[in-house]
Amino acid sequence: MSWLYLAAAILFEIIGTVAMKLSQGFTKGIPSILMVVFYILAFACLNFSLRAVPVSVAYAIWSGVGTAAIAVIGYFAFKESLTVMKISGIFLIILGVVLLNVNAGQSQEQGGSQETHLKS
Incomplete structure (x- = not known):
């Protein structure tokens, strides 16, 4: 269920960011309200996802995928530009998220808890 909350957090953050663009600096009322509502939903879902997903993994996925x-x-x-630099950045974001997930999976397989890793 925590992964569903994370997926919802990503979706709400994306919708909120699109609404932010459409609000044109808070000059458009409905997109401005939608931005606030969707960001609140995004943070609420992100918070719920942290019940089972490590914060480093959840935040990296949330911000990276978003x-x-x-x-x-x-x-x-x-109609914004999509340069080679932006495409490279997107690739690196995806690579970073994959590496974090692989690392998190290895930590769990080794029987390590988050508390153990924080203390060492």
Whole structure:
């Protein structure tokens, strides 16, 4: 269930960020309200996901996937540029998320707890 909360947090963060763009600096009322609502939902779901997902993994996935998705949405919806540098950055974000998940999986297989890793 925690992973579903994380997925919802990512979706809500993406919607909130699109609403932020559409709010044009808080000059448009409905997108401004939607931005606030969706960011509150995003943080609530992120918080619920932390019951079982390590914070380092959850936050990296939440921010990384959200950032990559917004870059792609910006290109298609808002006609923003998608340069080789941006594509490379998106690739590195995805690579970082994968590496964090592999590392988290190895830590759990070794029987290590978060508390043990924090103390050492």
